């Protein structure tokens with residue numbers, strides 16, 4: 550998906566515009582347990598074209614001086630985005646800080662669309678022409694509080710999107726490592742690429758500096774490791790800010806089929822791990838949990854079991870994700886990773902024939918008939934798979950409200966017992982027949 554970043558000095562109204570463009574989707578995100586409420590990255594859509602939106606202003610670097618914050622936010626936009634929306638304010642007019650941002654953006658070679666916010670009434674429109682001086686062509690007047698002007702702005706932004714990629718040819722398994730800083734993602738990337746002798750190519754991203762690395766295992770399986778550039782790039786201050794790393798993770802999740810969620814055995818589980826895991830789950834990707842730095846622990850017969858229990862308690866919504874204990878340093882169990890990715894990827898795309906599926910459902914009903922609710926009994930007629938990645942099943946019933954959450958869970962578990970869905974979420978949709 551093309552990425553659009555909003556930049557500008559503080560108080561020009563970036564977050565208001567971000568929320569307006571993100572629209573309804575935000576409430577969907579908020580309902581998911583385990584997901585952080587602070588959003589700087591969101592899915593968005595304009596005229597049926599889907600894209601991703603970043604609010605660089607939401608990346609808090611409060612310990613930095615004012616100007617250096619602005620500079621860093623502009624740099625993030627330049628690194629991450631396909632198109633940059635440079636926002637200024639009609640009320641305050643042109644400021645030194647605006648000019649500072651302009652200078653950085655000017656050197657970037659990324660398309661920049663200039664938006665003048667807070668143009669709430671038409672008479673004020675004349676003032677926006679001062680902003681031509683910034684050197685980004687026609688300024689687009691918008692109003693965050695009234696929601697006006699956004700259509701024209703987005704039309705312009707969309708005009709700069711790269712051509713839609715035809716990735717029909719990509720038969721490889723796309724996966725990414727995600728996790729907070731220092732859990733060992735880059736070490737794992739390097740260790741795994743070191744093991745796989747046959748590195749085919751580095752594929753440069755379109756305009757971003759995302760780099761996918763493709764490799765083939767000795768068994769002949771082809772993989773694409775997503776966003777290795779983002780992981781390998783080092784030394785920028787903003788790497789360590791939580792929101793920035795969560796944003797990076799969300800981007801990698803978007804581009805992958807299988808997500809390897811990396812934890813650090815030495816440090817246990819932190820809140821930030823939960824935020825990242827929540828996004829992976831919400832996106833419906835296949836997930837594997839890697840506990841890295843396993844070499845650092847003094848272990849006895851219980852250590853692994855205890856760590857596993859901790860993970861299962863802290864990430865209940867990821868109960869389908871297999872857990873593997875590894876070390877990038879000693880290479881312990883790294884050789885198991887490609888086969889595990891391949892397996893969960895197959896499960897993520899698994900299709901079950903309706904006849905087979907219904908045998909499982911009927912057996913489940915016989916084993917544990919649906920309980921009465923308010924004197925009414927749930928009837929389950931038929932189920933059918935309607936999608937893959939993740940596998941999604943529609944269950945036709947007499948009244949959807951009669952299917953209690955726990956019964957839904959039971960049906961899901963019976964489906965999981967009958968088929969290998971390790972590593973993938975499965976979705977059940979209840980429909981009245």
Ligand code: GDP
Pocket residue numbers: 728729730731732733734735736737780841842843844845875876877878879
């Ligand atoms: P990233 O920020 O997630 O990419 O983490 P890095 O790969 O940069 O690793 C952070 C630190 O942990 C580095 O000092 C690594 O050498 C160290 N490290 C990574 N994996 C392991 C491991 O399996 N065992 C040990 N003992 N140290 C590791």
